[in-house]
Amino acid sequence: MTFGNDNPGSGTRERLVVIGNGMAGCRAVEEILARDPGRYSIAIFGAEPRVxxxxIMLSPVLAGEKAFDDIVINTAEWYEENGIDLISGDPVDQxxxxxxxxxxxxxxxxxxxxxxIATGSDPFIIPVPGHKLPGVVTFRDLDDVDKMLAAAEKGGSAVVIGGGLLGLEAAHGLNLRGMSVTVIHLMPTLMERQLDEAAGYLLKTELESRGQVILxxxxxxxxxxxxGHVAGVKLKDGREIPADIVVMAVGIRPATALAKSAGLEVExxxxxxxxxxxxxxxxxxxxxxxxHRGTxxxxxxxxxxxxxxxxxxxTDAPTGxxxxxxxxxxxxxxxxxxxxxxFSGGDGAEDIVMRDASRGVYKRVIVKDNKLVGAVLYGDTADGSWYFDLLKKGEDVSDIRDALIxxxxxxxGGGALADPNAAVAAxxxxxxxxGCNGVSKGTVVKTIQGGxxxxxxxxSQCKASASCGSCTGxxxxxxxxxxxxxxxSGPRTVxxxxxxxxxxxxxxxxxKDLRAIPQVMQELHWTTPDGCSSCRPALxxxxxxxxxxEYEDDQKSRFVNERMHANIQKDGTYSVVPRMWGGLTNPRELRAIADVVEKFNAPMVKVTGGQRLxxxxxxxxxxxxxxxxxxAAGMVSGHAYGKSLRTVKTCVGSEWCRFGTQDSTGLGVKLEQMTWGSWMPHKFKIAVSGCPRNCAEATIKDFGVVCVDSGYExxxxGNGGIKVRATDFLTKVAxxxxxxxxxxxxxxxxxxxxxxxxxTAPWIERVGLDHIKAGLFDDPEAVAKLAARFRYSQQFMQDDPWAKRAAGEDSELHQHLAEVRPLEFAQ
Incomplete structure (x- = not known):
């Protein structure tokens, strides 16, 4: 018995019906079409009302790193082009x-x-009292993500039950969305099915450093x-953790109910x-x-x-x-x-371990009978594909045992300085x-050779690195x-x-004189209706x-910390950093800070690395x-949260220090008053040191001034952080x-x-210091023109109602700005 459309040239097609419009069902259809596109007339039923x-990329959507359009595998056009009937939002019941x-x-x-049948799995719900309360969600589909996003919009706290892959990814996303997150895990080690105790400890420590509470x-x-709503989680030891949302991520079960009701063999x-x-x-x-085979x-x-x-x-070519x-x-x-x-080890197994505490790297490989049987890598996973290939093939590693780790x-045999491309070639x-899309090296190479x-x-052609991006290298x-x-290679797209x-x-x-985000997207043929979390802030x-x-700042396209003028903390509260010009303060400002601390019961005040409170x-x-x-006390936002000027750090300079050569504090104040409130591509830090002893650490800042007897270097x-970069010397002025x-x-x-x-560090490394110097000094008037454009834009940027000074404006600055008009941008 056959059903479906007639296909000239191949006879009448067989009718293939797929129950499940997810990754497995559609991938199976893709594989069938690749082998024999005319064999079947296909219908796909999906429970969700979408393509x-x-x-596995729901986690980046929750974290705000991707939008739904970024994770679509098969568009509506794919179904239409392949003659597939998609019946979405209508699950099969019998x-x-x-x-x-x-x-x-x-x-x-x-x-x-x-x-x-490709019905996937169902999330396991712990049948504890209260598990059906509103506010208890799972993490399996886009609807679950939408529920979590709605909860995160209101702020507050979240509890994630389960410290496996899904649980930790859910906790990460909610944490980035501004919620205070506690992870509850039954076992003593996070991801105990995938990690040993040492790697689990490193992971726990890293997550705690990001503000999560891991129990x-x-x-x-x-x-x-x-x-009538979830309010928290109570543990068997009596501890109570408040929560506005509880995410159950303790495991999954094969979705077998439909098959079982049809009388198929099910265990x-x-x-x-x-x-x-x-x-x-x-x-x-x-x-x-x-x-399959018990698994x-x-x-x-x-x-x-x-x-x-x-x-x-x-398609009649069984391999098994x-x-x-x-x-x-x-x-x-x-x-x-x-x-x-x-990685359980045991009798006959040999552990080879390498730890590099300074880099936060832990590697462990397990060898048994001269074969690699397990690997755990934390902090450096570049060789993951190689270890995985050795493990799958069961090759004898005795010849390379001493170098395996x-x-x-x-x-x-190449040593530490070997060409990394050679390792991939091997x-x-x-x-x-x-791994996200199941693409082998041979498939990638064939795709490249095909154009x-x-x-x-x-x-776009074989989907390698199109999902999480970890295999891009x-x-x-x-x-x-x-x-x-x-x-x-070409330039990187936005x-x-x-x-x-x-x-x-x-x-x-x-x-093109484009002056609004929708106008840019329309004129430049954006492929999504409203952009994504990557392009909207950039535009x-x-x-x-x-x-x-002229352009009105779109607050909806800014990150939440920039909109709030405050930094979200691990407990869901915020920290506020008022600006102190050049690190200087006075009794009025200190009293205002003290009054705020007492009035709003702030539990802590801390001096920052940039000399602020x-x-x-x-x-x-x-x-x-x-x-x-x-x-009201004349203090404006320190922009400690923004892609903007953060601080201008100073030492006391010649006014107080016996080694000081210039008034570094005074210059720092002037630089900060000139640059504060300016939005930048990224955070921007300045420092002024009063002598070559460099107490203000000017040589690891985006712009640094080192005062010397004859002027200013x-x-x-420069930047600190994870990857420290010392500055490049730009010029000396008098x-x-x-x-x-x-x-x-x-x-x-x-x-x-x-x-x-x-x-600034990667920008200079990308374009070269010579390019920067040419842009500033090849034209004798370039510095004056660029400085004029900067000062002109500042009068608008410093007019942010959140950040604007209440104690009056700098009349000398505004008189100068009134005489400056915008010049053409750099070509």
């Missing part, structure tokens, strides 16, 4: 095996010749209720053979819902192997699925973690490059190996919403910089009143006025040319 998307039909919730009846060995007793999952066929020969199953898989990589075997069987070795990566920005295989380049063709000559082209190495000098680079967007905003900044005084523990609803009181492009003009000119050149979220 297929990458569920399978009638006797008539070979499925019945959807709407009553729709669909016949099949072959049926594919291991904690058992949930009940979910507390207040006014923990739907039983399938090596060809992914169930106990009914007409019905196949794939993904998290199945049980149920909850990670994405085995799904791709299953789909390939299923597609082979469905033999099971998978799995690996794990945590999708939390800034944390590099990889785990694969068996140091990675592929060293083990292959991987076998079936080595996994992209994909850039990273974006590879991503591997793909770039394969591009270099395969194409050599023919690789099309985001996936556009094909234009940052430089192109900045140039076209001026050339807002570029427009603000291009049209000072940080007031902690301010409630969100009190922020306007706090700033009103501080403004000016330095640029007077304060010259130092201030060069500072204003350099700052404006940075504002006009750098990419959004690019600090």
């Amino acid at each position: 297929n998307y990458n569920r 399978i009638d095996r006797a008539t070979q039909t499925v019945i959807a919730r709407s009553g729709r009846v669909e016949p099949y010749d072959r049926l594919l 291991t060995g904690a058992d949930t007793a009940e979910i507390m209720e207040k006014d 923990r999952g739907i039983m399938v053979d090596d060809h992914m066929v169930t106990s009914d020969p007409a019905i196949m199953a794939v993904g998290e819902c199945v049980q 149920c898989y909850g990670l994405v990589a085995p799904l791709w192997d299953m789909c390939r075997a299923l597609a082979d069987h469905a 699925y033999l099971g998978s070795v799995t690996s794990t990566k945590l999708k939390v920005s800034g944390i590099d973690l990889f785990s694969a295989g068996d 140091f990675g592929q380049a060293f083990a292959s 991987l076998s063709d079936d080595a996994e490059i992209c 994909a000559c850039s990273l974006d082209a590879v991503r 591997l793909v770039e190495s394969l591009l270099k190996i395969t194409l050599g000098d023919d690789i099309q 985001c996936k919403c556009t094909s234009f680079s940052h430089d192109d967007v900045r140039r076209l905003i001026i050339e 807002n900044y570029y427009l603000l910089c291009a049209w000072p005084g 940080d007031i902690f523990g301010i409630k969100k609803e009190d922020l306007p009143a706090v700033w009103a009181d501080l403004n 000016l330095h640029v492009g 007077t304060e006025e010259e130092a201030m003009d060069v500072c204003a000119a350099f700052t404006q050149l940075y504002r006009e040319q750098a990419w959004y979220l690019e600090r």
